[in-house]
Amino acid sequence: MGLLQLSNAATRGDVQVLEASEKIRYLSQKMAKDYLFLFYNPNKTDIKEELNRTLAELNKDLRIIVTTTKDVDTKDILEFLAYSKDQIEEILKEKPNEENSALMLDYSETFLEGADSIAKAHAYSFSREEEMLMVTKEIEYLLERISKYYMAFNVGFNTLVNKEQMENAIIELQSNLEKINNYMNYPATLEIEKIQMNKLWAEDKVFFEKAGKLFIPNLLFLSIDYLENSLHKISIYHSKNQ
Template identity: 40%
Template sequence: MKKVIYICITILVVVQVGVASTRGDVKILEATENIQYLSQKIATDYLIFYKNQDNIALKKQLYKNIDNLQLHIKEIKDIADDKNGIYTQNFLKYFPYIIEQIKKLPHKRINISNIENIIKYSEILLEGAKTIAKEHKYKFSKEEKMLMLSKEIIYLLKRANKYYLASDINPNNPTHYENMKQAIKDINSRLIIMNSYNYPIKLDNKL
């Protein structure tokens, strides 16, 4: 009897640890999604600011988004530990440097060089967030996959907008236009998947 009780307690502890681990992964994944979006949003706002440098409200919004970006990075740092993956730890150490570089840009004279820098920094943040997300993946439900695809579309729209503005500001860099086209393709591919999903009847009738 004691052995059975011990086994039950052990299983319960393991399950609780697993649930706690999954909850942590969910929070980290949500934070990485926000980082992906904000990385593109901040770059896009900076490019808009390039053409509207007297727009004080836009500049304030830019700083607000940088602050929000830092909060999401801190959120991951608070949850993650040394066992959460080498890539997660490496990017968490590198992110503060990137944030500091981004913070300096609005104070500098806006030129093509700084335009290219903000795009570079946004890509580092994006890839870093994606890498961290890969280390915290778990078995998603079909509904969760659809939700994740919809969130990806949101950041991809910003990404397409970012490269559209960049190609307009600096037409001498052909990669901006190519990246814009790729972002649009990525949006379409996700829409195709979402469109083929068998939604619940009640929801499907509303779509």
């Protein structure tokens, strides 16, 4: 069962494609973040294994869209994304290096752009609960995006563009978090999760804003895992409430 519900304005295919494209957005940022972490610490074999798992998940979501969509433009985008996926697969066979790190950053943006275009082609009007569900997915994606640029900034890719992208993602995350804060129907257990999530994000935000001056990736990524776990609980609530 998908997280989104079938509405009169959408086909089951639209729902499946939207869910898969949203996951691709998240995975694209996570993969680049993890690769940069591996470049920083090439002896972390668990990160290499995680990258391979993420690539398999990415491939699975691409296949879902391939077998579901009838949109011609989407099919054209998928061909390009399939090529990019194959290139990433080759990169993961090599020892991490600066050139491939730069390529992984580029590919993460390629997949993001492609997933956004696919989602637009299959968009429909969300219900209130679907909209809140997508807010949780957007925050998860933004957490990975911010983490990606935090890593990039601290392993040698400290460009003005990367800094601006991270700052923009922080602003977007804050805006989406406010939507969760303004939702008043959560049960007591999720209200506690929400309070903890806000507190933790406020602490993490300080460290992200010090990118290039203070580098504590292991601590930050543990914190991000906790935040994403809380968001997952909230997303289940909105999914069941539709």
